[in-house]
Amino acid sequence: MPSDPPIRFRDPQIEMAHGAGGKASRRLVEGLFAPLLFGNNPGPLGDAALVDIGGTKIALTTDSFVVKPLTFPGGSIGELAVNGTVNDLAVSGAKADALVVTFVLEAGLPTSVLEAEVRAMARAAKEAGVRVAGGDTKVVEHGKADQMYITTTGVGHLLRGVALDPSSVRPGDKVLLSGPIGDHGITILLARGELDFQADLRSDTRSVFPLVEALVRAAGPGVRWMRDPTRGGAATSLNELARDCGLGVVLFEEKIPVRDAVRGACELLGLDPLHIANEGQFLAVIAPEYADAAINALALAPGGSEAQVIGEIREQPAGSVLITTLYGGSRIIDMLVGDPLPRIC
Amino acid sequence: MKFVDEFREPELISKAAEEIRHLAGTERHYCMMEVCGGHTHAIYRFGLKDILPENIELIHGPGCPVCVLPMGRIDDGLSIAQDENVIFAAFGDMMRVPGTLGSPLEHKARGMDVRIVYSPSDALKLARLNPEKHVMFFAIGFETTAPSTALTLMRAKAEGIRNFSVFCNHVTIIPAIRAILDSPDMRLDAFIGPGHVSTVIGCRPYEWIAKNAGKPIVISGFEPLDILQSVVMLLHQLKKGEAKVENQYKRVVPWEGNPAALRAMNEVFELRPYFEWRGLGFISQSALRLRDSYAQWDAEQRFSVPGIRVTDPKAAQCGEVLKGVLKPHQCKLFGRECTPERPVGALMVSSEGSCAAYFNYEHRKAMVTGLTSIA
Numbered sequence: 140m141p142s143d144p145p146i147r148f149r150d151p152q153i154e155m156a157h158g159a160g161g162k163a164s165r166r167l168v169e170g171l172f173a174p175l176l177f178g179n180n181p182g183p184l185g186d187a188a189l190v191d192i193g194g195t196k197i198a199l200t201t202d203s204f205v206v207k208p209l210t211f212p213g214g215s216i217g218e219l220a221v222n223g224t225v226n227d228l229a230v231s232g233a234k235a236d237a238l239v240v241t242f243v244l245e246a247g248l249p250t251s252v253l254e255a256e257v258r259a260m261a262r263a264a265k266e267a268g269v270r271v272a273g274g275d276t277k278v279v280e281h282g283k284a285d286q287m288y289i290t291t292t293g294v295g296h297l298l299r300g301v302a303l304d305p306s307s308v309r310p311g312d313k314v315l316l317s318g319p320i321g322d323h324g325i326t327i328l329l330a331r332g333e334l335d336f337q338a339d340l341r342s343d344t345r346s347v348f349p350l351v352e353a354l355v356r357a358a359g360p361g362v363r364w365m366r367d368p369t370r371g372g373a374a375t376s377l378n379e380l381a382r383d384c385g386l387g388v389v390l391f392e393e394k395i396p397v398r399d400a401v402r403g404a405c406e407l408l409g410l411d412p413l414h415i416a417n418e419g420q421f422l423a424v425i426a427p428e429y430a431d432a433a434i435n436a437l438a439l440a441p442g443g444s445e446a447q448v449i450g451e452i453r454e455q456p457a458g459s460v461l462i463t464t465l466y467g468g469s470r471i472i473d474m475l476v477g478d479p480l481p482r483i484c
Numbered sequence: 485m486k487f488v489d490e491f492r493e494p495e496l497i498s499k500a501a502e503e504i505r506h507l508a509g510t511e512r513h514y515c516m517m518e519v520c521g522g523h524t525h526a527i528y529r530f531g532l533k534d535i536l537p538e539n540i541e542l543i544h545g546p547g548c549p550v551c552v553l554p555m556g557r558i559d560d561g562l563s564i565a566q567d568e569n570v571i572f573a574a575f576g577d578m579m580r581v582p583g584t585l586g587s588p589l590e591h592k593a594r595g596m597d598v599r600i601v602y603s604p605s606d607a608l609k610l611a612r613l614n615p616e617k618h619v620m621f622f623a624i625g626f627e628t629t630a631p632s633t634a635l636t637l638m639r640a641k642a643e644g645i646r647n648f649s650v651f652c653n654h655v656t657i658i659p660a661i662r663a664i665l666d667s668p669d670m671r672l673d674a675f676i677g678p679g680h681v682s683t684v685i686g687c688r689p690y691e692w693i694a695k696n697a698g699k700p701i702v703i704s705g706f707e708p709l710d711i712l713q714s715v716v717m718l719l720h721q722l723k724k725g726e727a728k729v730e731n732q733y734k735r736v737v738p739w740e741g742n743p744a745a746l747r748a749m750n751e752v753f754e755l756r757p758y759f760e761w762r763g764l765g766f767i768s769q770s771a772l773r774l775r776d777s778y779a780q781w782d783a784e785q786r787f788s789v790p791g792i793r794v795t796d797p798k799a800a801q802c803g804e805v806l807k808g809v810l811k812p813h814q815c816k817l818f819g820r821e822c823t824p825e826r827p828v829g830a831l832m833v834s835s836e837g838s839c840a841a842y843f844n845y846e847h848r849k850a851m852v853t854g855l856t857s858i859a
Binding site for chain 1: 485488492494497501525528529531532534535589590601606708824825835844
């Protein structure tokens with residue numbers, strides 16, 4: 140019998156950073172979960188798994204939502220729980236068909252709060268055209284959870300005319316971003332009320348499926364890779380791309396759309412917008428001959444007018460992400476290390 | 485974005501870069517220290533090294549409060565917070581800084597009540613909200629953050645809030661610069677002076693650097709254009725053989741500083757006879773402690789503090805890097821035992837530390853692009 144593959148995860152205990160979506164998360168998944176659960180050759184770890192069922196390939200994904208506060212400008216946990224999973228399927232080239240949902244509720248949670256979130260889920264599911272097919276509920280003692288956690292698991296069918304595979308990425312391909320980054324993460328940071336400043340900012344949470352569908356219709360054969368840059372931000376997704384395709388991702392700083400309120404908050408707190416979470420954007424790698432068609436299609440689709448080509452794939456720096464500044468300087472952009480913490484002093 | 489974009493204007497920046505190339509010529513090498521960690525961060529973030537000529541070498545100074553804090557102080561602060569009635573409050577900057585038994589964040593994961601605050605007054609707010617607990621604010625920073633700690637303590641005293649204290653690690657910048665200038669292997673030509681600190685202390689305290697040590701110093705802002713303009717001003721002085729204090733950051737820094745902030749600091753703090761700096765050793769009169777009139781709010785007096793001393797591993801050459809004798813990558817531990825994720829030495833700890841900045845930007849860039857010469 141073959142022996143278990145080696146466990147490379149050596150961190151003595153679980154820290155918050157292991158859930159932040161950056162380097163530590165990757166270490167945990169690749170070092171412990173993948174070798175024991177996914178077998179020796181898990182392949183690139185995407186946003187959804189492709190599973191063959193009786194000759195039909197379906198996309199399958201799951202995501203847990205533990206956001207605090209439960210509601211924030213632009214959205215709430217219930218709406219995130221639906222769209223997060225719909226989006227993971229969308230950027231895997233799939234249309235979500237059905238979800239099942241698990242609620243972990245803290246004893247003492249007011250029914251009105253739960254009802255509002257269930258209504259938000261129903262609304263989001265209707266808008267995304269996805270059926271909630273079942274679920275499970277657990278209640279834990281007061282103080283053992285932060286009001287409520289929601290897990291959604293979704294299945295979807297693959298869109299025709301698109302084959303996503305990081306190994307198909309070539310030098311010269313364009314890196315496309317669907318819209319401004321950082322809105323969600325900064326909105327949440329401000330909604331926690333710990334910072335004494337306000338900004339006119341809303342979470343970008345939405346289903347990105349309509350945009351993905353428009354993109355695939357216009358440029359399907361040229362779409363090589365997609366990812367929604369949630370925790371860990373665009374920097375982490377693009378580093379994963381660079382690693383998985385073995386090529387360099389070169390970004391042009393001036394092309395990356397960031398709202399002034401997000402830039403301002405990041406300047407004040409010493410954060411990089413590229414490390415801030417998003418809930419309604421996606422990144423794509425497009426063959427150069429399809430880039431114009433892709434941008435035009437997104438510009439015509441609702442919510443896609445701010446889509447931009449933000450960079451391109453090059454031979455070098457292989458396996459890394461480099462950003463060039465307007466005046467000829469450059470720096471390497473790493474994955475998020477730990478949680479993004481504000482710098483004060 | 486106002487006050488930011490005009491200092492990142494590409495055209496102005498290439499003009500400044502051109503002027504620097506012209507002034508620097510090729511005959512000699514210029515060694516300038518940017519004292520402040522904020523400058524170090526900006527220099528890497530904006531890729532300024534790529535646009536400066538090779539004969540201008542920037543040395544990263546001691547102005548990163550997280551980096552220069554000895555590990556024993558973190559252990560001491562965390563040992564107080566082992567008491568389950570104590571809430572440990574600190575800036576986000578401190579959260580990943582390792583103590584002997586882990587960082588504040590790791591202690592939080594093990595159950596310690598650790599909170600990130602954005603200002604000392606937020607920590608005082610925590611004390612008001614949690615009257616049954618004791619809130620200890622772990623204070624760090626130079627004269628930039630010391631006034632807000634002072635004002636918070638004055639308010640705590642005025643309101644008679646008893647369940648609040650400060651574990652004071654505030655340090656002062658001038659003695660650190662003096663220690664660097666006094667070191668026998670010093671090889672600096674000029675200083676890019678700290679911007680934020682100077683909003684409080686003003687420009688006068690630097691005059692001895694020009695007069696006695698004969699080194700030009702320009703107080704600088706933090707945008708790319710600020711830093712390049714400061715380099716231009718320093719080159720002008722060096723070429724004329726002058727040494728004076730100049731203020732490039734006039735839009736923020738008044739020559740006399742901020743008298744109200746200085747008064748608050750003077751009301752609450754006094755100089756410690758000496759304090760240990762990670763990487764530089766003991767420096768006399770280089771740090772602040774609470775005056776006796778604030779003893780009730782002084783965590784070091786209210787609690788028993790073990791007074792832990794942790795020496796950095798001998799192989800870590802933080803001091804040499806701080807003084808500009810070695811470049812970060814010339815340290816024996818750099819990039820192997822000592823990385824931003826698992827820092828051994830002080831300068832790898834914060835993203836503003838010169839080794840961490842060098843690792844994140846230059847070192848990785850050099851590795852991935854296969855460049856051999858890295859200034």
